[in-house]
Amino acid sequence: MTNISGLVGSLKANNKSDVAIVQTCLKLIKTSAGSPFLSGSIDGSFGKNTKAAIVAFQDKYTGDANVGAGIMGAGGATIKKMASLLPIGKKDLRALPGQSRVYIAGSPNALAQSKLKISTTALTPSFKLSINAVIQSMYDKHKVVLGLAVKGGRRTFAQQAALSSAVTKAGPGESNHQWGNGADLGFVGLQWFKGNGALVTDDTWLENLRKTQYSHYIKFWDVRDAVATKPPNNLFTIRTLELIHLQAYSNSNYSASRSLAAHLTNVGDWTWSAIPGGPNRYACNLGGANNVVVDCGSAKKIFQGNASITAKEIETAGWIRPTSLASAAAELLDDIDVKPSPIGMFGAAAPTPPPASASLPITAADIAAVKLALQANFTEAEARWKEWKPVK
Numbered sequence: 508m509t510n511i512s513g514l515v516g517s518l519k520a521n522n523k524s525d526v527a528i529v530q531t532c533l534k535l536i537k538t539s540a541g542s543p544f545l546s547g548s549i550d551g552s553f554g555k556n557t558k559a560a561i562v563a564f565q566d567k568y569t570g571d572a573n574v575g576a577g578i579m580g581a582g583g584a585t586i587k588k589m590a591s592l593l594p595i596g597k598k599d600l601r602a603l604p605g606q607s608r609v610y611i612a613g614s615p616n617a618l619a620q621s622k623l624k625i626s627t628t629a630l631t632p633s634f635k636l637s638i639n640a641v642i643q644s645m646y647d648k649h650k651v652v653l654g655l656a657v658k659g660g661r662r663t664f665a666q667q668a669a670l671s672s673a674v675t676k677a678g679p680g681e682s683n684h685q686w687g688n689g690a691d692l693g694f695v696g697l698q699w700f701k702g703n704g705a706l707v708t709d710d711t712w713l714e715n716l717r718k719t720q721y722s723h724y725i726k727f728w729d730v731r732d733a734v735a736t737k738p739p740n741n742l743f744t745i746r747t748l749e750l751i752h753l754q755a756y757s758n759s760n761y762s763a764s765r766s767l768a769a770h771l772t773n774v775g776d777w778t779w780s781a782i783p784g785g786p787n788r789y790a791c792n793l794g795g796a797n798n799v800v801v802d803c804g805s806a807k808k809i810f811q812g813n814a815s816i817t818a819k820e821i822e823t824a825g826w827i828r829p830t831s832l833a834s835a836a837a838e839l840l841d842d843i844d845v846k847p848s849p850i851g852m853f854g855a856a857a858p859t860p861p862p863a864s865a866s867l868p869i870t871a872a873d874i875a876a877v878k879l880a881l882q883a884n885f886t887e888a889e890a891r892w893k894e895w896k897p898v899k
């Protein structure tokens with residue numbers, strides 16, 4: 508319900524947000540002649556135009572003791588009458604504290620829809636709870652509905668790899684979005700009034716507000732961040748990179764590349780480490796016998812099956828060429844899901860996998876096989892995304 512928080516009138520408190528709300532009412536409600544009560548613009552400052560418009564409104568509608576004085580208070584007859592005369596769909600006007608950009612309160616239905624979308628999005632359980640709590644408290648405090656941007660939830664490795672470098676420098680496995688710990692939480696259908704009373708329905712990123720009224724735009728994000736980053740929600744922003752993004756961990760407390768390397772090592776048989784840079788590169792031991800890691804290139808290249816790996820590096824790592832028989836035997840054991848027994852499945856001696864062959868010399872087919880195996884490590888890391896943990 509449209510209301511004000513303090514007195515509006517000559518020499519009164521005239522909180523900017525209160526004055527702006529009154530001005531918007533006086534723009535939306537028409538005189539008997541069919542023109543708005545307020546001819547000036549909505550700017551949140553009380554002046555003679557605003558005073559004259561309030562006086563004219565009170566004269567016509569309220570007839571209370573303040574007629575002629577142009578003074579109105581919280582929950583008083585004048586603001587109640589204004590609220591009752593607002594057009595359908597514009598009944599509940601709000602403004603952020605200290606701000607003059609008036610907007611229409613989001614509906615409970617829009618809030619429910621936004622939360623429903625979160626419930627069906629793949630995020631870690633604790634992050635999902637936090638995001639829902641941010642949405643709820645933003646609504647409780649300011650009647651603003653927040654919601655996920657398009658592709659703002661968990662992104663697959665392929666989706667991350669497809670983003671242009673202008674959008675993000677993070678490769679597949681390097682963004683919180685891959686691990687269900689990051690979300691792009693913007694504004695759902697925020698409708699705000701320009702100074703001349705025209706209504707604008709903005710997009711998730713508030714692009715209209717950004718283009719025309721930058722200081723107001725920033726204020727909306729400030730308020731969202733105040734809700735998101737303070738207890739009990741305690742989420743983190745990356746404001747200098749992307750205003751819309753929220754995440755469960757602070758960038759200063761964990762390393763995206765070291766966390767990815769640790770996760771790759773954890774879910775597979777090969778050992779990985781991160782080489783920081785732009786882009787980060789990843790080194791791997793290729794499961795080799797030499798206990799040494801070699802540079803395999805960026806996350807994007809490895810994920811796309813195009814690791815930058817040379818014959819020399821494969822030799823250095825001591826990679827062992829799997830024989831097709833050995834892999835067939837391993838596959839068989841995998842499929843029947845039993846430990847090899849000395850007696851074997853069919854009463855005969857169990858097949859003994861042939862020894863893996865020495866790796867020299869490395870052929871083009873070997874390099875292709877290593878690239879595929881490196882890619883498979885990333886595929887496995889993605890399949891087990893829920894097991895990712897932050898590493899400092």
Ligand SMILES: [Zn+2]
Pocket residue numbers: 684689690691749751752753
């Ligand atoms: Zn993001």
